[in-house]
Amino acid sequence: MLELAFSGSKKYWAWVIFLLILIGCGVLAYMYQFNQGLGVTGMSRDVTWGFYIAQFTFLVGVAASAVMVVLPYYVHHYKSFGKITILGEFLAIGAVIMCMLFIFVDMGQPLRIVNVFLYPSPNSPMFWDSVSLGGYLVLNVIISRYTLDSEKKGIAPPKWLKPVVILSIPWAVSIHTVTAFLYQGLAARPFWLSAVMAPRFLATAFSAGPALLILLCLLLRKMTKFDVGSEPIQKLAIITTYAMLLNIFFLLMEIFTGLYSGIPDHARHFQFLYFGLDGNYRLVPWMWLSTAFAIISLILLLIPKYRKNEKLLSIAAITVFLSIWIDKGLGMVVTGFIPSPLGYVPDYWPTWVEATISVSIYAVGLLIVTVLYKVALSVRRMLKTT
Amino acid sequence: MSINRRKFLAIAGGTLALGVAGKQTLKVFAEAEARKSEGFACKRWAMVVDLKKCHETEGCTKCIEACHSTHNVPHFNNKKDEIKWIWKEKFEHAFIEQENEYIPSDIKNKPALLLCNHCENPPCVNVCPTQATWKRKDGIVMMDWHRCIGCRYCMAACPYSSRSFNWREPRPHIKQLNPDFPTRTRGVVEKCTFCDERLAKGLKPACVEACPNKAMVFGDLEDPNSEIRTMLGTNFSMRRKPELGTQPEIYYII
CATH class of the missing domain: 1.20.5 (Single alpha-helices involved in coiled-coils or other helix-helix interfaces)
Incomplete structure (x- = not known):
């Protein structure tokens, strides 16, 4: 079926070539990093995880969000999602592969990465995270492959597929829960040591993911003749609204507990994030920008008149996505290290190498999603014409 | 067949x-x-650092030099790439949240020696996805530099900042190569190993041996007649971040 991706318009090929150029730049930047060591990143002895791990964490959420279209369609038989479940699953495939690449480029000894499977360590959440991510990728590849194949042949999907789909639902929840466990089980990092981290990860996933899907649907309508209709988009908007409200609720719980208890170990991290600490204001403007985006998005989402206007809805989706990207992709990981366990306030900002490699990994994801969407849309167009 | x-x-x-x-x-x-x-037939290695004795020689760095030269620890001139197995830190950083305005200035302003705590419940060992760091029966938290994938999860999990990562190629930054000890490659984590290579030969850790004031006492906690047990039994001692339940094996006499 993949051969369908090899015939397309000029616009399609221009986009593919643009992505390939970005990927090429990333490969060069990675070769430089591989040669020099991770010293070429902004990370340091005190801030040992940075932009890569943050992008990984954010994208696990995007991957998990496929469940928000799969669950209503397969469990609640919400028919109008029929057209977009495949889009959700393909998005998940692209996101999981980006996650794996972000982990890979963060390793000090990438060639030894098989050691994770040669010496399986059930103590380590990282072991479980690689198991659950790998499993989730396999599940989504199987599900999307067979549903699209049956759609093409005009037959019902094979019977054994239904249990696999049902399995993928808790599995999606598990990938983001285990990712939260990477952080929230560390006594050394009070900022992450919060029981609400996993629930909040899910809330951010289920708002940023569907928001991205709304944008992709609107974009597909504009760029191709494929129209999912307004009903599923409105449904996605409602899912985004609830999840975003939960996310903000959980965030306020974190801030209240951290600041009202006043325990310095907890409070100082929030101080660094929102007000700056010991002269380090690195993330302050970003966090307030994230807050502003969250407020704008909630106004647009909560008032039905605005939500139903697709122009305003697209602004809402963009602000949800950016608000959460700043929160998870810039703030959450680094702030666990600032201040350090010894009370220092180190600085961190990604270098051009990190930026280039990260952009190119996003380009890989976009390329995968582009190619897979192209295949899905071509199949549907063929069905329409015959 | x-x-x-x-x-x-x-x-x-x-x-x-x-x-x-x-x-x-x-x-x-x-x-x-x-x-x-x-070597020593031992059950549980630990160390006492007597800060009063340590402060007798101001600005002394003999233990640090001995350790770092014995173990081929590279020397970088910046905080970002820095690698250290044993180092000095002011009281307010070493015993964070335990300082107050009125503690004697000779404690407040003088440094404490920090190194890997060889915790009884080491969080770094728990999180390692490849068992490249593990707890030996004699209490030492060991590292396998050939297995480490450089994910730095152990560094995120260590509450004492005891671990360092080779952000850059370490070999050009080794002052004087000690041919009896391995060098590391870039991209792996390293830290104090309580001189396991010296213990195997019946020698004390390099830092303990190098201290002119005998401020560091190394020994077996399981042996009730050991010097370390006598010191702990007759002096009030502190450990870093005891509330985390890691049970550090480095004790400080203030």
Whole structure:
């Protein structure tokens, strides 16, 4: 079926070539990093995880969000999602592969990465995270492959597929829960040591993911003749609204507990994030920008008149996505290290190498999603014409 | 005898795996035997740092130099790439949240020696996804620099900042190479190992030996007659971040 991706318009090929150029730049930047060591990143002895791990964490959420279209369609038989479940699953495939690449480029000894499977360590959440991510990728590849194949042949999907789909639902929840466990089980990092981290990860996933899907649907309508209709988009908007409200609720719980208890170990991290600490204001403007985006998005989402206007809805989706990207992709990981366990306030900002490699990994994801969407849309167009 | 290709491969693979495992086991036994005969027969290593004695010589860095030169620890001139196994830190950083305005200035302003705590419940060992760091029976938290994938999860998990990462190629930054100890490659984590290589020969850790004031006492906590037990039994001692339940094996006499 993949051969369908090899015939397309000029616009399609221009986009593919643009992505390939970005990927090429990333490969060069990675070769430089591989040669020099991770010293070429902004990370340091005190801030040992940075932009890569943050992008990984954010994208696990995007991957998990496929469940928000799969669950209503397969469990609640919400028919109008029929057209977009495949889009959700393909998005998940692209996101999981980006996650794996972000982990890979963060390793000090990438060639030894098989050691994770040669010496399986059930103590380590990282072991479980690689198991659950790998499993989730396999599940989504199987599900999307067979549903699209049956759609093409005009037959019902094979019977054994239904249990696999049902399995993928808790599995999606598990990938983001285990990712939260990477952080929230560390006594050394009070900022992450919060029981609400996993629930909040899910809330951010289920708002940023569907928001991205709304944008992709609107974009597909504009760029191709494929129209999912307004009903599923409105449904996605409602899912985004609830999840975003939960996310903000959980965030306020974190801030209240951290600041009202006043325990310095907890409070100082929030101080660094929102007000700056010991002269380090690195993330302050970003966090307030994230807050502003969250407020704008909630106004647009909560008032039905605005939500139903697709122009305003697209602004809402963009602000949800950016608000959460700043929160998870810039703030959450680094702030666990600032201040350090010894009370220092180190600085961190990604270098051009990190930026280039990260952009190119996003380009890989976009390329995968582009190619897979192209295949899905071509199949549907063929069905329409015959 | 009929044997198909698949069966042959399975048997060959299994034999190979058993062979490797068997060889490993033999090696471990041989090492343990060697340790018993020439080294200390010990149960639980620990260290006491007497800060008063340490402060007797101001600005002394003999223990740090001894450790870092023995273990080929590279020297970088910036905080970002820095690698350290043992170092000095002001009281307010070493014993964070335990300082107050009125503690005597000679404690407040003078540094404490920090190194890996060789915790009884080491969080770094828990999180390592490849068992490249583990807890030995004698209490030492060890590192395998050949297995480490450089994910730095152990560094995120350590509440004492005891671990360093080779952000850059370390070898050009080693002042004087000690041929008896391995160097590391870039991309792996390293830290104090309580001088396991010296203990195996019956020697004390390099830092303990180098201290002119005998401010560091190293010994077996399981032995009630050891010097370390006597010191702990007769002085009030502190440990870093005891509330986390890691049970550090480095004790400080203030």
